[in-house]
Amino acid sequence: DQQVKQNSPSLSVQEGRISILNCDYTNSMFDYFLWYKKYPAEGPTFLISISSIKDKNEDGRFTVFLNKSAKHLSLHIVPSQPGDSAVYFCAASESGNTPLVFGKGTRLSVIA
């Protein structure tokens, strides 16, 4: 049973527009959420995180929104750039140093 779901395997966006990547989770004990970006044949790179005491965290072009009641988070990238084309993984964990649980990823293609 998947605890972290990324229901869109792929997404295409025009350069300069907003990219919105979505993630749903089922475990109400999760209280820390992260987004990673991954290029082919490379390790994932940490992008941004949010704890459950917040509903928004912003870092440059990247913003993560958390809706605890809906068990949903999203990553907004604005403006999207061709270099943002990669696979994006959502991950979650419970406090107490439990391992991260990852979604299956969404492949973002930013078209020039």
Add this chain to the structure above:
Amino acid sequence: DGGITQSPKYLFRKEGQNVTLSCEQNLNHDAMYWYRQDPGQGLRLIYYSQIVNDFQKGDIAEGYSVSREKKESFPLTVTSAQKNPTAFYLCASSILASGGADTQYFGPGTRLTVL
């Protein structure tokens, strides 16, 4: 220059042979992790260790073994018992911050191909 290193980048082995993948970190992180990535499957946890000389099974530990004799090293052995060993293997580490907000940082990965 701190980071996580995995070697080699590409590894080829014959079916039935055990193979050990290296993972070293100089970040002074307490915890280390091994994941496997297959197409369409995301990242699946194989083993993790939060302290030297101790480790726990992840979701897909069968056919794998690990050791944690030193804080900076967490080698993974893919044994002949692993039915589908061909995959991209990723090592990660984290600092185990108190309160549990734990960000993992990943190495570059090793692509293992079993012929």
